[in-house]
Amino acid sequence: MTPRCVGVWGKPNAVLFPDWAYKPAWSPGSRQVQLWHFLLELLGRGEGAAIGWGGEWGEFVIRxxxxxxxxxxERKGKPHMNYDKLSRALRYYYNKRILHKTKGKRFTYKFNFSKLILVNYPGYPVTDSSKITRLT
Structure with missing residues (x-):
């Protein structure tokens, strides 16, 4: 079974994700969304003042x-959230290989899309990021 994919159009070299990557998760009181998914939502809807795609494929910059x-x-219902707490959550994803910090670039991270797809959509036929569909 091949999943239907949705494109990210923020960059000339966009990437296609399965539907689960952009499912709406903005229901009031829902605290189930994970940070990586929230970041993809913001990147997908163009929240350019806070975060945007930049640099290499899969790389994003926290502006x-x-x-x-x-x-x-606001999304998690935690009014005292600050960047120190958020960055701690980002570092949690390093060991899971969901994303990593881009060396030498401040506030810049890179998604490991193949890991995200394999973990969240095991039937998706991807073994490495070079096999994820790109639009050019």
């Missing part, structure tokens, strides 16, 4: 760390 933390806190 306004405090604004991003405030948005994440």
């Amino acid at each position: 306004d760390p405090e604004r991003l933390a405030r948005l994440w806190g």
Whole structure:
């Protein structure tokens, strides 16, 4: 079974994700969304003041760390969220290989899309990021 995919159009070299990557998760009181999914939502809908795609494929830049933390806190119902707490959550994803910090670039991270797809959509036929569909 091949999943239906949705494109991310923020960059000339966009990437296609399965539907689960952009499912709406903005229902009031829902605290189930994970940070990586929230970041993809913001990137997908163009929350450019706080976060945006940049650099290499899969790389994103946090343009306004405090604004991003405030948005994440609102989403999770945690009004005292700050960037220190949010960055701790980002570091949790390093060991899971969901994303990593881009060396030498402040507030810049890179998604490991093949890991995200394999973990969240095991039937998706991807073994490495070079096999994820790209639009050019």
